Each structure stands twice: as structure tokens, then as C-alpha cells.
Amino acid sequence: MDVKAVRDEFPILHQEVNGHPLVYLDSSATSQKPIKVIEKLDEYYRGYNSNVHRGVHTLGTRATDEYEGAREKVRRFINASSTQEVIFTRGTTTAINTVAASYGRANLREGDEVVITPMEHHSNIIPWQQIVKETGATLKYIPLQSDGTILLEDVQKTVTSKTKIVAVMHVSNVLGTINPVKEIAQIAHNQGAVMLVDGAQSAPHMKIDVQDLDADFYAFSGHKMCGPTGIGVLYGKKALLEKMEPVEFGGEMIDFVNLYDSTWKELPWKFEGGTPIIAGAVGLGAAIDFLTDIGLDEIKEHEEKLASYAMQEMNKVDGMTIYGPEHRAGLVTFNLSDVHPHDLATVLDAEGIAVRAGHHCAQPLMRWLEVSATARASFYLYNNEEDIDRLVAGLKTTKEYFGDVF
Amino acid sequence: MSFNNLDTLYRQVIMDHYKNPRNRGSIEGNPMTVDMNNPTCGDRIQLQLLVDDGIVKDAKFDGEGCSISLSSASMMTQAIKGKPVDEALKMSELFSDLMQGKDIDEGDVDLGDIEALQGVSKFPARIKCATLAWKAMEKGVDVEKED
Numbered sequence: 001m002d003v004k005a006v007r008d009e010f011p012i013l014h015q016e017v018n019g020h021p022l023v024y025l026d027s028s029a030t031s032q033k034p035i036k037v038i039e040k041l042d043e044y045y046r047g048y049n050s051n052v053h054r055g056v057h058t059l060g061t062r063a064t065d066e067y068e069g070a071r072e073k074v075r076r077f078i079n080a081s082s083t084q085e086v087i088f089t090r091g092t093t094t095a096i097n098t099v100a101a102s103y104g105r106a107n108l109r110e111g112d113e114v115v116i117t118p119m120e121h122h123s124n125i126i127p128w129q130q131i132v133k134e135t136g137a138t139l140k141y142i143p144l145q146s147d148g149t150i151l152l153e154d155v156q157k158t159v160t161s162k163t164k165i166v167a168v169m170h171v172s173n174v175l176g177t178i179n180p181v182k183e184i185a186q187i188a189h190n191q192g193a194v195m196l197v198d199g200a201q202s203a204p205h206m207k208i209d210v211q212d213l214d215a216d217f218y219a220f221s222g223h224k225m226c227g228p229t230g231i232g233v234l235y236g237k238k239a240l241l242e243k244m245e246p247v248e249f250g251g252e253m254i255d256f257v258n259l260y261d262s263t264w265k266e267l268p269w270k271f272e273g274g275t276p277i278i279a280g281a282v283g284l285g286a287a288i289d290f291l292t293d294i295g296l297d298e299i300k301e302h303e304e305k306l307a308s309y310a311m312q313e314m315n316k317v318d319g320m321t322i323y324g325p326e327h328r329a330g331l332v333t334f335n336l337s338d339v340h341p342h343d344l345a346t347v348l349d350a351e352g353i354a355v356r357a358g359h360h361c362a363q364p365l366m367r368w369l370e371v372s373a374t375a376r377a378s379f380y381l382y383n384n385e386e387d388i389d390r391l392v393a394g395l396k397t398t399k400e401y402f403g404d405v406f
Numbered sequence: 407m408s409f410n411n412l413d414t415l416y417r418q419v420i421m422d423h424y425k426n427p428r429n430r431g432s433i434e435g436n437p438m439t440v441d442m443n444n445p446t447c448g449d450r451i452q453l454q455l456l457v458d459d460g461i462v463k464d465a466k467f468d469g470e471g472c473s474i475s476l477s478s479a480s481m482m483t484q485a486i487k488g489k490p491v492d493e494a495l496k497m498s499e500l501f502s503d504l505m506q507g508k509d510i511d512e513g514d515v516d517l518g519d520i521e522a523l524q525g526v527s528k529f530p531a532r533i534k535c536a537t538l539a540w541k542a543m544e545k546g547v548d549v550e551k552e553d
Binding site: 357363372373401 | 411412415416446447448449450470471472473474475529531532535
């Protein structure tokens with residue numbers, strides 16, 4: 001992979017922040033956008049912005065073709081067996097909430113269990129907390145090992161015949177742990193449960209095959225994979241989606257509307273009430289083309305190299321604590337001595353380096369780590385070793401700056 | 407390298423309050439207790455106030471947070487101790503203006519060390535760190551008033 005050529009595709013990277021060339025290390029929060037995606041949005045709004053699925057006119061047909069064309073790109077990207085299994089949503093959060101509100105509400109009863117892990121992002125915790133309160137079901141957690149991984153034998157012990165839903169993140173946004181979701185899905189299925197995979201941190205960074213994983217539901221966001229904000233995907237197996245009720249009602253998703261009753265369109269549109277996120281989907285299609293042209297395997301390999309280089313160099317800084325397992329996806333979450341992550345992030349920002357500081361929408365995991373907050377550097381295809389060298393230099397500067405305090 | 411820009415944020419007096427927080431701990435007996443956190447970043451403060459006859463007799467805090475939020479809590483408790491509740495609220499108003507980068511007219515109120523936090527106004531992402539303790543104080547005083 002030619003990182004220099006990749007970087008040239010991202011206009012935003014070529015700027016100075018606080019007098020220094022920008023080093024963007026916050027792609028797990030949101031990725032930057034390549035020129036091809038920006039141009040695609042421009043092309044859509046300048047050329048054929050129109051509502052979909054209803055116009056007889058030329059622009060409407062073009063917009064519909066592009067919107068549905070993007071759905072086919074997503075289908076290929078995750079190897080779904082049909083575009084009927086690809087629902088456009090606002091993002092991962094909406095996708096998981098849809099499953100909780102539709103499948104969860106219809107299938108959970110008192111005595112049933114939903115199984116998740118303590119490393120989940122809030123968006124894969126709270127929808128389940130809410131739906132078990134409503135249905136009288138119970139929420140259970142698969143315990144974590146001290147390095148932030150999960151053991152399949154613990155999954156075996158936690159998932160029982162009472163378990164109806166197992167929901168696990170594919171890659172941790174804090175620890176970088178890559179969870180064995182395929183094996184977990186098998187355990188879930190053996191107990192008659194369905195498996196939801198939160199793919200927010202995996203779909204942007206590795207080849208995904210939902211059929212191989214045998215995930216019943218797979219959720220991810222466009223903005224973390226070079227696409228626009230406000231677009232995401234819920235993949236679901238057709239047999240499940242067909243039985244599920246929509247959670248949003250209105251235009252677009254209906255078949256017949258009578259005064260007192262209505263019927264729904266077929267899949268996937270019955271889950272897409274209202275004017276859909278047309279520009280977002282079209283932009284996501286362009287992002288998928290961009291990532292696929294480079295190759296997801298190449299991207300994964302590049303990020304893993306960066307992560308191990310980062311760990312090696314960061315560990316040389318005095319007072320460094322890195323959280324999570326040795327083998328990880330492309331991110332490093334850490335603390336530096338007693339310097340609070342906010343203070344650290346402010347000093348790095350003054351050096352033009354963007355990192356995330358806080359609880360990363362994973363408060364239960366922060367408590368498990370026994371910290372109130374952490375800093376995180378996350379990498380994507382456009383980052384290089386020089387970015388990491390700048391980060392390490394910035395960390396040394398931070399130590400120097402707060403040196404007389406601690 | 408130059409730390410000039412950062413130095414407007416991390417003034418020496420701020421780092422002193424961070425390193426040696428004043429009024430950190432808890433008040434014995436049955437003080438008014440306010441727990442407040444900053445959900446976007448995980449900062450957390452517990453503020454205890456002893457208000458008698460319209461006067462803040464004692465103020466103590468505990469919690470977790472960055473240098474800005476903890477030093478601000480330290481300075482705030484120091485400033486309001488012994489002051490009438492109305493004056494404490496006036497200070498809070500002035501502090502809010504200070505954070506928004508407005509020119510402030512202190513009048514009879516003495517903000518003392520607190521003015522060192524003025525530089526925070528140039529770091530918009532950090533303003534909520536500085537205002538956390540003040541928001542807790544306002545909430546505590548509010549509850550006291552209702553009683």
C-alpha cells in the first residue's frame with residue numbers, strides 16, 4: 001500500500017493545526033474523507049438530488065439508481081446474500097436500537113436473557129438495558145480476562161438455553177481486542193439465540209463476510225469508513241427481518257394505507273421510514289469503492305503494523321500504561337503517569353496532534369480498568385510511522401511540560 | 407519549543423491548586439451534598455456545602471478530573487467559604503462570563519486566584535471542565551433555598 005498516495009486523497013490532512021502539520025489519530029471516533037467521497041456528494045447535490053422510489057422524472061430515477069446501487073455495493077462489501085438484507089440506518093446506534101426495539105420487544109419474555117460483554121460501547125449496552133427493563137428479561141455479561149479478551153469457555157458458561165440474544169462488538173474501540181465473533185455466534189446458535197455483531201470498529205478495517213461469521217445481525221457506520229456522517233447499515237438475515245415489525249412508521253415504508261390500518265413494503269424498505277439518507281448512502285457507496293480498490297487486507301495489515309510500532313515506541317516513554325491485549329486492531333489506549341488525559345490531549349493538540357481523551361462511550365469498561373478516563377490514538381489507512389513519531393515526541397513534551405507537577 | 411500558548415491555560419497558580427488542592431475532603435455531620443459529572447469526559451465531582459443563615463460556612467470537594475476541573479473546584483471552594491450565598495452566586499455569574507471571554511466588572515466581589523482561569527476561555531473544549539464545580543455549587547445552593 002502506497003501510504004503517500006493514500007494521504008494525497010485526503011485534503012483535510014494537508015493543513016496546519018496550531019502551527020504544526022496535522023497528525024490525525026482519532027479515526028476510531030470518525031475517519032477522514034477521501035476526495036472521491038467528497039466529490040460524489042457534490043455530484044449528487046449538483047447533478048441529481050431528488051427523492052427516491054417515487055418520481056417518474058429523470059432525476060428521481062437517477063437518484064433511485066444511485067441509492068439502490070449503493071445498497072448493492074454494501075451487499076458485496078459484507079457478502080450478504082441479498083440486498084433485501086441491507087437496511088440503511090443513521091448509524092450503528094440506530095441499527096442496534098432497531099434490533100432491540102423490534103426483535104427484542106417481540107421475542108424477549110420474563111426469564112429470558114440477553115448476553116453482552118463489559119467492553120461494549122454504550123450503544124450496545126443501553127438499548128439492551130432498556131429492552132430488558134420493558135420485557136422483564138435479564139442482562140448478563142461475559143467476563144473479561146485481565147488483558148481485555150474473552151474466553152470461549154466463559155461464553156459457553158454465560159450463554160444458556162434461556163439466552164435469546166447475544167450482542168458483542170467485533171473490535172473494541174478502547175482495547176483494540178478482536179473478539180472471536182464467529183465462534184461466539186456458533187455458541188449462541190447452539191443455544192437457540194440470535195447473534196448481533198457491532199461492527200462499528202471492524203467493517204472499516206478488515207474484510208467482513210457476514211455469511212462466514214454467521215451473524216444474524218451486523219451493524220456498522222459509514223462515517224468511520226471514509227463515508228459521510230449520518231449513514232449506517234443494519235444487516236439482518238432475511239428470515240429474521242421478514243418476521244420483524246418496523247420501528248419507524250411513515251412515508252416510504254408503506255404498501256397500503258387505510259384509515260385505521262396499513263401494510264408495509266417488502267424488505268428492506270419496510271425498515272426505512274421517511275425520506276432515506278440518499279446523499280449519505282451514495283457517499284457510502286463511493287467510500288466502499290475507495291476502500292475496496294485499495295484492499296481491506298492491505299488496510300488491515302498496514303494498521304496492525306502501525307499499532308505494533310506505536311506500542312513499541314510508546315512503551316519507551318516513561319510512565320506509559322497501555323490497555324488491552326498485545327494482538328490488536330489499529331488503536332492504542334493509554335495513560336501517561338498521572339497526567340489527566342484531557343491535559344495530555346490539550347498539550348498534544350497544541351502540537352497539532354489530534355487524539356481522543358475521555359471514557360470513549362464505554363463507562364463500564366473504564367470502571368473495569370479502574371480509571372476515570374484514558375487517551376486513545378487510533379490509526380487508519382492514511383496514517384504513517386511519522387505520525388507515531390510525532391505522537392511519541394508529543395508525549396515526551398507532555399511529560400516535560402507537566403514534569404514539575406508530578 | 408515554546409509553551410507560550412499552553413501557558414495561558416496552565417498558569418502556575420492553577421497547577422498549584424491542582425497539586426495542592428484546598429478544601430479537598432468531606433464535611434462531618436450532615437452537609438448538603440451534590441454529585442455532578444461531565445458525561446462527555448468522565449470528570450466527576452462531589453461538593454459538600456454547609457450553609458447557615460445565608461452564609462456558606464464550609465465547602466469541601468472530592469472527585470476525579472483533569473487539572474482544570476480540580477483546580478477550579480479548589481479555587482471555587484476557597485472563594486465562597488465565609489461568603490453570603492448571594493455573593494457566591496454572583497461569583498458564579500462572573501465566572502461564567504469570564505469563561506465566555508467577556509470583560510467582567512468585579513464590583514465588590516473579589517475573584518482572587520480564580521482569574522488565573524481566564525485563559526481557559528481560549529480553549530473552548532476545556533470550558534466545561536472549569537465550570538463543573540461552579541455548576542455543582544449553584545445546584546447545591548438552589549436545593550438549600552428550597553428547604
